[in-house]
Amino acid sequence: GAVVSQHPSWVICKSGTSVKIECRSLDFQATTMFWYRQFPKQSLMLMATSNEGSKATYEQGVEKDKFLINHASLTLSTLTVTSAHPEDSSFYICSASPTGVDQPQHFGDGTRLSIL
Amino acid sequence: GQQLNQSPQSMFIQEGEDVSMNCTSSSIFNTWLWYKQDPGEGPVLLIALYKAGELTSNGRLTAQFGITRKDSFLNISASIPSDVGIYFCAGQKFGSARQLTFGSGTQLTVLP
Numbered sequence: 001g002a003v004v005s006q007h008p009s010w011v012i013c014k015s016g017t018s019v020k021i022e023c024r025s026l027d028f029q030a031t032t033m034f035w036y037r038q039f040p041k042q043s044l045m046l047m048a049t050s051n052e053g054s055k056a057t058y059e060q061g062v063e064k065d066k067f068l069i070n071h072a073s074l075t076l077s078t079l080t081v082t083s084a085h086p087e088d089s090s091f092y093i094c095s096a097s098p099t100g101v102d103q104p105q106h107f108g109d110g111t112r113l114s115i116l
Numbered sequence: 117g118q119q120l121n122q123s124p125q126s127m128f129i130q131e132g133e134d135v136s137m138n139c140t141s142s143s144i145f146n147t148w149l150w151y152k153q154d155p156g157e158g159p160v161l162l163i164a165l166y167k168a169g170e171l172t173s174n175g176r177l178t179a180q181f182g183i184t185r186k187d188s189f190l191n192i193s194a195s196i197p198s199d200v201g202i203y204f205c206a207g208q209k210f211g212s213a214r215q216l217t218f219g220s221g222t223q224l225t226v227l228p
Contacts, residue, residue, distance in 0.1 A: 032214060043119060043204060043218045044159070082158070094157045097214055102166045105147050105206075105216055107158035 003027055004096050006032025014116055015086060021079045021111045023050075023094030029074035030096035034105070035067075038091040049091075050077040084115045122205055122219030128194055129145030130227050137203060137222045148181050148188035149152040149216070153202045162203075163190070195226050 003026040015076035023033055031052045036044040046067055048069055049057040066088075070078040077096075081088050093110040097103045120139045129135055139148070141195040147166055151159035165181035165188060172179055178191045183191050190209075192199055 005208070020130055041218050049215065056193060095216075102147075102164070104164040105214065106161060107151070109156065110156070110158045112156065
């Protein structure tokens with residue numbers, strides 16, 4: 001149980017394009033999901049907390065207008081990278097956990113974003 | 117953002133050897149988690165620890181939640197080639213909306 005699915009796994013697009021990444025909890029409901037960014041050989045850095053039915057909470061230094069987050073249902077959160085540029089190229093990963101005490105975060109398989 | 121102090125940064129070991137890595141923090145965490153990440157994939161949960169002093173095993177893996185709540189270690193016994201990957205510790209604070217703070221990772225290489 002506790003499977004998190006992320007789509008697409010890899011996307012290559014031209015500079016200026018907007019890219020949407022989906023994160024789904026397949027067998028549980030998640031009121032909160034998290035979006036991370038990871039550069040090569042580095043740890044995961046939290047970008048934002050996605051809250052079902054309300055606005056996302058962004059970490060310091062993350063542009064909310066650049067990284068749009070929508071959490072319209074208890075099983076789906078989306079991250080849209082707007083007007084992407086080469087410096088936005090990275091590995092983006094989402095996570096979620098079932099509600100309840102002592103429920104760990106489970107991660108999606110990540111999305112490799114390459115902006116040409 | 118804040119990161120946990122994870123060591124060692126990398127390890128090269130012979131197949132069959134035991135491995136130990138740890139994470140420390142200057143602040144208290146209520147949950148410690150250990151994940152393994154393979155190239156191009158998301159982290160996979162190995163062990164979750166919820167109580168100070170807790171010692172938990174998962175096959176050849178053993179992890180402990182430090183009694184001070186500021187540290188945790190992960191041991192891997194009798195390493196095999198598929199143990200290769202990056203291991204991350206992560207801490208979660210009570211009332212943090214389940215946000216995780218990650219260690220910098222330990223890159224494990226197992227030599228045949």
